[in-house]
Amino acid sequence: MIFLAVMISSANAQPMKMKVWPDGAPLSNGLTAPEEQFDGVRVRNVSEAEMFVYLPEKAINTGVAVLICPGGGYQMLAMDHEGFEMAEWLNKRGVAGIVLKYRMPNGHHAIPSADARRAMRMVRMNAEKWGIDPSKIGIAGSSAGGHLAATVGTRFDAGNANAPELVERMSSRPDFMLLLYPVITMNEEFTHMGSRNSLTGTESNPDLIAMYSNEEHVSKDTPPTFLVLADNDKAVVPQNSIAFYSALKDNGVPAEMHIFQKGGHGFGMRKSGIAADQWPGMFEAWLKAMQILP
Numbered sequence: 099m100i101f102l103a104v105m106i107s108s109a110n111a112q113p114m115k116m117k118v119w120p121d122g123a124p125l126s127n128g129l130t131a132p133e134e135q136f137d138g139v140r141v142r143n144v145s146e147a148e149m150f151v152y153l154p155e156k157a158i159n160t161g162v163a164v165l166i167c168p169g170g171g172y173q174m175l176a177m178d179h180e181g182f183e184m185a186e187w188l189n190k191r192g193v194a195g196i197v198l199k200y201r202m203p204n205g206h207h208a209i210p211s212a213d214a215r216r217a218m219r220m221v222r223m224n225a226e227k228w229g230i231d232p233s234k235i236g237i238a239g240s241s242a243g244g245h246l247a248a249t250v251g252t253r254f255d256a257g258n259a260n261a262p263e264l265v266e267r268m269s270s271r272p273d274f275m276l277l278l279y280p281v282i283t284m285n286e287e288f289t290h291m292g293s294r295n296s297l298t299g300t301e302s303n304p305d306l307i308a309m310y311s312n313e314e315h316v317s318k319d320t321p322p323t324f325l326v327l328a329d330n331d332k333a334v335v336p337q338n339s340i341a342f343y344s345a346l347k348d349n350g351v352p353a354e355m356h357i358f359q360k361g362g363h364g365f366g367m368r369k370s371g372i373a374a375d376q377w378p379g380m381f382e383a384w385l386k387a388m389q390i391l392p
Contacts, residue, residue: 244280
């Protein structure tokens with residue numbers, strides 16, 4: 099497959115590729131057009147969820163893992179600078195990076211979060227085999243991927259102890275979150291309308307808007323969160339992150355937020371010679387301060 103070959107050639111080591119639903123997903127998104135790669139390692143028409151598992155060298159393994167949700171407005175996925183490059187950066191610091199190629203909603207709003215919760219369960223189920231501490235599995239997301247990560251971080255469960263599948267007995271709760279310039283709210287005043295329309299439909303549905311306005315679902319059990327964004331982001335305005343940070347603080351959840359003056363939207367792991375380039379090191383320092391990383 100061309101997509102996989104290009105991805106592997108850009109990586110320091112070959113990741114494991116796994117289907118999120120090896121026996122078939124319980125709900126189809128109805129996409130029939132073939133999956134298409136474009137603009138490097140971007141992909142659209144995703145109808146089957148997969149994980150790309152990058153494990154660090156055993157000598158530097160910290161036991162920490164991050165499930166990575168690239169952005170793309172719930173229309174496509176920016177798998178490179180918001181996915182694979184982040185996983186490679188984490189690997190160099192002894193952290194497992196698992197890039198999630200989640201399915202597009204295509205009129206089925208529950209599908210992306212179902213994929214992400216299932217992926218969290220799969221990482222936890224394989225934790226011992228992969229050298230991961232099951233209590234140190236975080237989730238990261240950029241833009242619409244940040245909305246997906248925040249959805250999982252505010253709506254999770256402990257697993258079904260009576261489920262016939264072992265994976266479904268696992269908790270879907272992330273232990274921490276990294277949100278890069280995330281879409282948070284579905285309220286029209288501040289949302290990213292492209293993401294909202296793709297997830298909840300072009301008709302204004304009050305129930306779905308409330309369901310996916312993640313700032314309204316923060317609780318004391320929401321995981322500690324690190325937020326990064328730029329003040330000059332015109333695509334996903336800063337009020338998204340600010341509302342989420344305020345809700346975290348209202349609920350006593352540990353959080354740190356960095357708003358850089360410049361950076362715009364979608365900078366991910368790219369370097370532009372500006373202060374926002376420093377966010378990965380700041381995130382690493384936060385993980386150490388939180389005693390997630392040694």
